[in-house]
Amino acid sequence: MIKIQPKRPVGAIANDFLSMAKDTRKGKILLKFDQQLSQKLPAVQQRFLQFLYSKLDEILIGDPDKLSQIIEEAETYPAFQRNTKKLKASLKKIFDYELFIQKQSQKGWNAYWLAAQLGVDTCPYCNRLYTHTVSNEKKDIIRPQFDHFWDKASYPFLAVSLYNLIPSCNVCNSNLKGKAKFSTDTHLHPHLHGFDNDVRFFLNIHDLSFFAGNIQAGTIDFLFSDEQSTIAQKAQNNIRDFKLRELYAEHLDYVHEQVNRSLVYSPEYLDSLFKQFEGTLFRSQSDLIRFITASYVDDSDLQKRPLSKLTKDITQQFGLEG
Template identity: 30%
Template sequence: MIPVRFKGNEKDVVQKLCGDLLKRKPSQKNKNEYKRNLIRINEWCQKHIIIDGKSLSFGEVVKADFETLTKIVSILERENIPDDDKDFLIDYLYKERFSDKKYRLEFMDSLGITVCPYCNRNFVNSTKERTMCQFDHFFNKNKYPLLAVSFYNLIPVCSSCNHAKGENEIKYSPHDKKYKTNDLVNFDFSIIGMDYLFNDKDLKIELDGDKDFNQNIKAMMLDEVYQLHTDVVQECIKKTMIFNPDYLDYLCTEYKDLFDSKEELYKLVFGNYIDEESFGKRPLAKLMHDIYEDLFDIYYGEKFE
């Protein structure tokens, strides 16, 4: 539900990642076989992957943006890469390169992603020595081995989402720029018992998803999973009651030396980022954003901003 974007100059970043991916490892014994594999796959791509009259090299398939990937997939539906190349693409290029700590960290750093884009619940940022994420191939790598290392096909996700998605096909990719998070899903809550301020089981979280996003909700069982966070909604209610708009204005003036902006004060008070671009920085940011929007409207008839 949270977009994934390459940081900085996207083209340069992807170009650098591609160069580092295809670089031969100095310790590699069978250099000629490696070269032969690359040349063969490159020739296959140039012969078969033709988009808008232009044939693509393997490097261009690796760097292809999400929109181009969907066009490549429709070509691969008709004619897939020979099975002989599958091992090289998946076992060598993908598994070996992406298990290399340095390369994996370079890839993750280039995305600057902190929280799993599928569930927005678990951290996926990693250190050099510890990986807290797995890579989901949006287009299944066994079905489309040619896309095993296409950067826009790789989604850094938490192990729980990767496991839940498995081989399921979903419609929304966080690399797809045609969607905006707030159009895909909106969280709401309902009160199902009057002790909701003290008993979080008296609250229910509701997910209202766009039809394309419903497949993601089902695959990742988000409907059920989010019920684990009714305590967060309870906290949101209490914070909204305490931090009313007048009080927030007072804090903003009284502590103006502590904050660069009103947004920073909100981040401190509500424990959350309020702009859509930053939802991927904190777990449950989208949930809290939507709930606070509702609550500010209910309690004060004002926008949460």
């Protein structure tokens, strides 16, 4: 898992997101709220909607910790506890995710706009698949799916919350996570944490024949800097729910290639290459490592290419570092 690092400052994205969400020509959320509040509703539902209205800005662009607080408050309201069909219908009209994900439905405020602003090119949950956003002046072409970190069935008022929309691949969102219950108390949230150096991929070699090409003589596992830490405990849940051990077991051939590269390019060989091509092919040691591994290895670049976290950790394990 890697941390989301938007191409634009997240504060600027949030300001634009909020403005467009409330705009009467775009998201229209304020207008929809007013329409629902003007109806004759049961008193308990009215009070809950008034609570959400008072927290609207925080709901739309509050960070994950703020969203957790709002959930705790919401759960104290009888209307939320009863979760009637009428309340569900009201919330769905206000926080209309189906409209948000329609292609070019709300010009300037929709799923394509948000995906492009975040610029996350690989799935943060697995870092195995590309999640590019591609469009042109005439057509929206492709974008990542958006996982609701807090599932929208349980928390429909977070259906279009910026920090509840995690750009992700189809495998992680639809095939693996689905409607599973996540929270910042149980799982790592990609806007807050990645595995970083707290959790690293690690190659266990059970037989030396691995180096000769017998990839079944190795297994990919995770190494925790502190297994008792809160981050490690949450990471274990991410690893379990996204089947990362099982999925990464399919990449042993790739790991074998990276191990061989690490063994071929000794520190002395790296130094000689860098001195020979410094200022032409390579501006830094990181450029040289990227050339050798065909992958990004700086933490700030890991979301640019699939398997970059795996590449970084395995090559460092075997001594190939920038």
